[in-house]
Amino acid sequence: MESKLVTLKIDNGIAYVTLNRPEKYNALNIELFQAIDKTIKKLHKNTAVRAVILSGAGGNFSSGLDVKSVSKSMMPALKLLFKWLPGNANLAQRVSLGWQQLPIPVICVIEGFCYGGGVQIALGADFRFASKDAQLSIMESKWGLLPDMAGLAGLRQIMTKDKAMQLTYTADIITADKALEFGLVTEVHDKPLEMATRYAEKLMQRSPDTNAAIKLSINKNWSGTLRSLLSRESLSQIRLLLGKNRLIASHREIKQSGKPYQDRQSGW
The missing domain is CATH 1.10.12 (Lyase 2-enoyl-coa Hydratase; Chain  A, domain 2)
Incomplete structure (x- = not known):
């Protein structure tokens, strides 16, 4: 049975993937992590899909980790962090790194809140199209943690080291325009989903x-x-x-x- 926490719609070769927990601002609980991971694996096997557009339901991308949900017991944390070898990706890291490993272009549409784990997931995409009202924050240091979802694999390719450290140290919430200035997002639009679809169609003109x-x-x-x-x-x-x-x-x-x-x- 497919999870309702991530919806997948394929239309004319474009896979529309939506984080679907709007009542919680698409906060990441263990079930949502697992649903994203399964969706990435499904897309990898589907050779007919030509592009992916990743977004969040309800006008927000993701408010980050659902701390209350994950901290109720040790089991969710163990499921997120477990790996056989230190150099392997665990579940928390696969939901970011997995988008980079898909052999198709991935465009992330960022609206509303995009905090913590939400930014880490978005960093796995090839392009990030943000709405003008989007708010972004690499927020983990606020909770005494460091970002550990492999988002740095994308961050180090798009941003200077000092800017990356500035955002990660401070956990500041920045606007879409500031994120564009820093290189954290690719473009800012009034209608980012519409523009992402147009861009996906352009990329699909190539083999x-x-x-x-x-x-x-x-x-x-x-x-x-x-x-x-x-x-x-x-x-x-x-x-x-x-x-x-x-x-x-x-x-x-x-x-x-x-x-x-x-x-x-x-x-x-």
Whole structure:
């Protein structure tokens, strides 16, 4: 049975994923963590999905961790933090890192509150489109904690170190415009969901295999060694050259045709 805490609607190749706990401002309890994790895994297997738009129900993205819910007993905390090896991702980290690992573009729509764990999840997306009234905060230090949901994997790629430390030390709540200035969000719009849909449709004009290869290349090579960068670029390019979507892309450009792409190759 599918969880009602995360809704998934696929329309013309775009997967609309919505955190659906509006009465709690989409605060993250253990069940919501698990539902997000399952949704990411489901999307990874669906090669027909071309883009993801992630948002929150009720005019807010997420107010962060539902502290009362998680602290009722030790079991929820153990489920969130458990991992077999220190270098593996636990459940709390997978709900952020998992979006980066999807071989398709992910756009996060941020409206209203986006605090703590909400920011960590949003940092897993490739793009963040915020509403003008959005409020964001890396809030963990307020509770005597540090951000531990792998959001830093995205944060270190989009923001200077001093700005990241400033926001993390202070737990300040900032406006969408200030978040744009800092690099925390990609764009600010009156209607961010509408703009995210338009942008997803634009990205879908390119081969899904090309999009997968570009995302893999940039995410893996952004801070990797030159040797691994050269190797990964060459291997991905060979795979693209042997794929049918590369021929379709050329046909679309040369013939100005609307020939549809095939589903994404599995294994990216």
